[in-house]
Amino acid sequence: LAEPRAGERLSRAAAHRLSLYLRVLAAWPADAGKISSGRIAEACGNLGQRGLGYKAADLAAAIRAALGIDRTWRALLVGVGNLARALLRYRGFRAQGFEIVALFDNDESKIGQNIEGLTVESIAALAERLPALGAELAVLTVPAESAHAVAEILVDAGIKGILNFAPVLLKVPTRVKLVTVDLAIQLEQLAFLIQLGDPEPRDEGVP
Amino acid sequence: LAEPRAGERLSRAAAHRLSLYLRVLAAWPADAGKISSGRIAEACGNLGQRGLGYKAADLAAAIRAALGIDRTWRALLVGVGNLARALLRYRGFRAQGFEIVALFDNDESKIGQNIEGLTVESIAALAERLPALGAELAVLTVPAESAHAVAEILVDAGIKGILNFAPVLLKVPTRVKLVTVDLAIQLEQLAFLIQLGDPEPRDEGVP
Numbered sequence: 001l002a003e004p005r006a007g008e009r010l011s012r013a014a015a016h017r018l019s020l021y022l023r024v025l026a027a028w029p030a031d032a033g034k035i036s037s038g039r040i041a042e043a044c045g046n047l048g049q050r051g052l053g054y055k056a057a058d059l060a061a062a063i064r065a066a067l068g069i070d071r072t073w074r075a076l077l078v079g080v081g082n083l084a085r086a087l088l089r090y091r092g093f094r095a096q097g098f099e100i101v102a103l104f105d106n107d108e109s110k111i112g113q114n115i116e117g118l119t120v121e122s123i124a125a126l127a128e129r130l131p132a133l134g135a136e137l138a139v140l141t142v143p144a145e146s147a148h149a150v151a152e153i154l155v156d157a158g159i160k161g162i163l164n165f166a167p168v169l170l171k172v173p174t175r176v177k178l179v180t181v182d183l184a185i186q187l188e189q190l191a192f193l194i195q196l197g198d199p200e201p202r203d204e205g206v207p
Numbered sequence: 208l209a210e211p212r213a214g215e216r217l218s219r220a221a222a223h224r225l226s227l228y229l230r231v232l233a234a235w236p237a238d239a240g241k242i243s244s245g246r247i248a249e250a251c252g253n254l255g256q257r258g259l260g261y262k263a264a265d266l267a268a269a270i271r272a273a274l275g276i277d278r279t280w281r282a283l284l285v286g287v288g289n290l291a292r293a294l295l296r297y298r299g300f301r302a303q304g305f306e307i308v309a310l311f312d313n314d315e316s317k318i319g320q321n322i323e324g325l326t327v328e329s330i331a332a333l334a335e336r337l338p339a340l341g342a343e344l345a346v347l348t349v350p351a352e353s354a355h356a357v358a359e360i361l362v363d364a365g366i367k368g369i370l371n372f373a374p375v376l377l378k379v380p381t382r383v384k385l386v387t388v389d390l391a392i393q394l395e396q397l398a399f400l401i402q403l404g405d406p407e408p409r410d411e412g413v414p
Binding site: 015016019020022067068069073075081082083085086087089090091092093095096098136137139144160161162163167169177178179181182183184185186187188189190191192193194195196 | 222223226227274275276280282288289290292293294296297298299300302303305343344346351367368369370374376384385386388389390391392393394395396397398399400401402403
């Protein structure tokens with residue numbers, strides 16, 4: 001697997017497929033020998049191009065480089081409710097090189113609380129704290145009605161990317177990257193598949 | 208907008224796009240008159256085909272029919288942790304016609320607890336309870352290590368679709384539909400977009 005050359009572009013769909021391959025490779029036993037692309041495709045539930053075998057670790061390293069996750073990304077978590085607590089305990093983030101380095105909320109009763117080793121700070125202090133924290137990403141888990149205002153604070157503070165869980169379509173400048181997770185859309189996709197009825201290739205996860 | 212005829216198929220990508228349109232239509236003021244497809248596309252952050260105006264309510268109804276959500280879907284929530292509590296309070300599900308009708312867990316200390324008006328039941332009772340509950344979907348929020356075993360229970364009980372939040376690639380028979388939400392993949396997509404650098408069309412949500 002050649003690493004992408006400078007100037008070469010992956011599509012978002014290709015990047016998503018690579019993320020799924022990484023999951024398969026992570027689960028591949030170290031002593032199980034080489035993994036074929038056919039086997040990866042099968043494990044991902046998709047028909048892919050069959051080819052030669054790869055060493056799982058080599059392939060994973062090449063994919064991580066292509067995705068830009070061959071490094072650690074530091075992230076803020078903004079909005080400390082049940083979802084934030086679930087995300088803090090979610091082992092997948094750290095395993096993939098994402099580290100939650102600070103928690104912010106605007107609820108006085110939450111500020112100062114210690115959760116999973118981090119102290120909740122005031123959103124009012126966010127802009128001032130960002131340089132010292134060295135975070136480029138923010139995970140936004142505030143209620144829908146606060147999402148626009150908090151996103152604006154994050155943008156003004158210089159954050160590079162926002163993973164938004166609030167069920168709103170945020171507007172941010174083009175220099176800030178935005179991925180929105182709309183949980184109801186996931187359920188709609190499932191309902192749509194059931195309604196469709198006949199079997200189709202297995203789940204390929206969520207791009 | 209013609210309703211899809213029997214035998215006509217939407218792709219999953221098209222279904223996802225329709226889900227996003229629904230979000231825009233839901234936010235459209237009732238007194239704001241007709242909505243143009245160009246305006247919908249703009250609000251979704253994508254360039255779409257420009258055309259004639261639609262009445263927002265008519266368009267939403269046609270889209271809901273195409274997606275199979277012009278009805279209520281009853282769903283089980285299996286695995287009662289922080290994520291489940293967040294999902295129970297997530298207003299988006301009910302707004303889109305999804306109703307969580309029962310909670311299941313295998314932790315004795317949780318069984319019998321009342322959460323948001325529902326009593327946590329034992330997973331051991333799930334198969335027996337399913338017909339009376341009339342649920343077709345299950346939202347799976349158990350830890351990764353329990354996911355395969357619980358999915359098997361759901362499949363054997365006759366569930367039609369599973370929305371899986373556990374960070375594992377589940378195997379289910381083709382008659383059961385599966386959508387997996389891998390939260391680390393969302394962060395990887397964001398990292399990939401930041402690494403990509405130059406501006407591209409705004410976030411179009413998560414297919």
